Amino acid sequence: MDYLPNVTTVVENTDQEVIIITHDKLMLALNKYDESNKKSKDWIAPIGIILTILVVLVTSNFNDAFSLSKDTWKALFIFALVLSFVWLICTLKNLATKMNIEDLMKIIKTSVQKKDPP
Numbered sequence: 001m002d003y004l005p006n007v008t009t010v011v012e013n014t015d016q017e018v019i020i021i022t023h024d025k026l027m028l029a030l031n032k033y034d035e036s037n038k039k040s041k042d043w044i045a046p047i048g049i050i051l052t053i054l055v056v057l058v059t060s061n062f063n064d065a066f067s068l069s070k071d072t073w074k075a076l077f078i079f080a081l082v083l084s085f086v087w088l089i090c091t092l093k094n095l096a097t098k099m100n101i102e103d104l105m106k107i108i109k110t111s112v113q114k115k116d117p118p
Contacts, residue, residue, distance in 0.1 A: 029107045036099035046088035
């Protein structure tokens with residue numbers, strides 16, 4: 001061992017944990033993980049709608065149409081903007097609860113009953 005001169009202590013860390021799981025339990029855990037990741041991108045739609053409505057409110061002159069007054073049209077767009085903000089807040093809440101790999105491993109480990117090694 002010429003590449004380890006003056007080494008007085010060697011520490012060995014080779015413990016391993018083996019997880020045995022059935023196919024259906026693994027699929028359920030992976031589906032939860034996948035669903036969580038898909039929900040983490042749901043904020044894109046409300047942001048797009050909010051930006052679109054803001055552009056409409058800033059640049060448009062509303063007119064009477066379809067038996068609705070111009071003030072009613074403006075109020076409808078403002079109401080849609082508020083609803084989009086509420087939707088955005090809900091999707092950002094989902095973003096905060098996004099699963100990571102450690103969460104996936106916890107789900108997998110809790111779905112497996114512990115057995116003592118033979």
